[in-house]
Amino acid sequence: MKIITRYIFKEMLPPFFINIIFFTFIFLMVQLLEITNMVVNYQMSIIVVGLMLVYSMPYFLVFVIPMSVMMSVLLTFLRLSSDNEIVALKSCGFSNYTFLRPAFLFAFIGWAITSLMIIYGMPNGEMAFKGLISKIAQSSLHIGLKERTFNDSFKGVTIYVSKINPKDKSLQDIFIEDQRTENMISTVIAPKGVILKDINQNIFHLRLHDGTINQVSLERKTTNAIHFDVYDVKLDLEKAISGVKTDTKSEKEMLLSELKDTLKSKTRDRKYYAAAIEFHKKFSIPFSCIVLGFLAVPLGLHAKSSRPSLGLGLGLIFFLLYYLLLSAGRVFAEKGTFPPEVGMWSPNILMALIGIYLFYRRL
Known part of the structure; x- marks a missing residue:
């Protein structure tokens, strides 16, 4: 059992890092025009521009890591299915539950990294970015x-x-x-x-x-x-x-303790709902690594084709669905239509239910 878990876990690592590198490259390409403008027109040093990108990375990685976890699990099981390794393992007495162990282990690591990023990395990155802009503005008003x-x-x-x-x-x-x-x-x-x-x-x-x-x-x-x-x-x-x-920190710049202090307010105003949304988001988004990783297992085990394009398509569709639900939940929670915890956690619940249905339907 441990050998199988270790083998499948190692198979998930290459696609995970490829996804991280690919989406980081896309992120840099999107920022390329702005970077060129800063260096050429505003005479900013490459070091300063690099720091600005580094401070922005936690916010970016908070969404990329869950997506990469799902894609890694999905592509790994697609490959194992296409090479008939899944059939061979099942013929040796291994059930579908066997494949959940490496998937959950990998997803748990993704959850831990994303939690660190969103709880500590993102607030500190936002504050450091703000401080850097302030220092730049001290010498160049036209940048401010x-x-x-x-x-x-x-x-x-x-x-x-x-x-x-x-x-x-x-x-x-x-x-x-x-x-x-x-x-x-x-x-x-x-x-x-x-x-x-x-x-x-x-x-x-x-x-x-x-x-x-x-x-x-x-x-x-x-x-x-x-x-x-x-x-x-x-x-x-x-x-x-x-x-x-x-100035008062924005909700994205607040640590958990500061968000808790804001939530102690009895006034249910815009600031309260924004803080509540940010508080629950710090837990719901990292947890999506586990939910999406679990969903990827039945999708990969029973796909009829192992083409990477199919895996990419399936992963993107479900992740986009998750992200759209998360965005919609945020909008409704900000308006007070329903509680912030419902808006932030309902996408995870829905994805988990879909995963459970697909997994037990195909046992």
Whole structure:
């Protein structure tokens, strides 16, 4: 029994690593355009870009590992079936239950790795990524600003820029709402500008040209319009960065203990449901390794063909079904249609029921 378990387990390792490498390659190809843009236009070093990818990997692997576990089990049993090794083992008195042991052992290892990734790797990766972006923004404001996005990182200031040229740091179609002066709201609109940095301090200036300032005095209840040729908006990046570091963590950045503290709240608001979803997801997604690994056993044992393309197709169909159910469960749980635990665990329950049905139907 131990020899058979060890043999089948070893057969699962090559397709597992091939799947991990393949999907990691796909992930890098998807990011290739953004990586090229960072290196060429924003002059980021390869080391910095590499760190950004490393910090993003836990989130990616959380979904790739369960998929790779399922594919490995499926492809292994497809090959064993095609080589008539399954028939030979059954003729020696081994039942289908024999094949569950290596599958569950392999799936358990996948569960352990995925649990580490989603409980520790993903929150720390998100925080490290956030910290790295903050450090980059300290030296390059144009990296921190995003085109066609309202940026409110600076206290009392909201910035919108239609287009940013990273090479000469020029700006086009700028909108700024400045509420840093008490009882005064200033709206600045300019067709063009440029980013300048104070060499001695961590302060940037947005130098705007040919624009208009509309000032509203809340105390006097008056308005004033001023046209300017050149106007500088001072931005203290230190305050913005410190604000980013002390802001409340998102649910993805929280550890289990922090999520539990959030769930102690009696108010059933959006934040509560988001935390509850994230909490249950940290257990349900790793457990999918075991469920999908089990489902792959009857699919592989009784397939009529061992072509890898068939195995890939079957694996993708069931994994996509699982992922669609998980996404739908998240949406309904966020709306409060049904409890978060139902939304996060129902895909596992459904896949397990399908696996049990197929396994006992073909005994």
